[in-house]
Amino acid sequence: xxERDYCDLQEGQRVYYTxxxxxxxxxxxxxxxxxxxxxxxxxxxxxDGSDDDREFRGIRASxxxxxxxxxxxxxxxxxxxxxxxxxxxxxxxxVAASNREGGA
Numbered sequence: 001x002x003e004r005d006y007c008d009l010q011e012g013q014r015v016y017y018t019x020x021x022x023x024x025x026x027x028x029x030x031x032x033x034x035x036x037x038x039x040x041x042x043x044x045x046x047x048d049g050s051d052d053d054r055e056f057r058g059i060r061a062s063x064x065x066x067x068x069x070x071x072x073x074x075x076x077x078x079x080x081x082x083x084x085x086x087x088x089x090x091x092x093x094x095v096a097a098s099n100r101e102g103g104a
Contacts, residue, residue, distance in 0.1 A: 006061035006073075007041055009033065014074040015045055015064075017056065026052055028071075034058070045071075 009015075011030050019025035032044040041061060047054040056071075063070050072080070 006064040009043060009061075009064075009073065014048075016072045016074065016077045017045070017047070018070055018072065020070070023054075026054065028056065031055075 009030055011033060013030045015028045015030060017023075017026045017028050026047040026049070028045040028047050030043050031046045034042045034044065036042070039058075042058045043061075045056040045059060047056075059071060064073065
């Protein structure tokens with residue numbers, strides 16, 4: 001998806017924050033969509049969970065795409081996770097088959 005594909009996110013939509021060295025990842029919910037004439041479109045998010053009161057303000061659409069993205073909508077997260085799990089299972093099956101054949 002390109003950056004412009006993230007200009008139609010809605011309040012209540014679930015988003016995964018990927019975290020970084022100092023900040024834990026978290027599931028969040030979009031709490032506001034801000035169409036500022038000077039600064040453009042941004043989103044405010046609130047981390048889900050009773051023990052996590054973090055709020056992310058002014059998140060631009062560009063933070064949802066490209067390498068090093070920090071935020072991922074739930075549907076994309078689920079699809080990417082399913083792909084990774086399938087690849088892991090295929091790799092494990094290949095390793096198990098190699099081991100049965102006496103490979104290293």
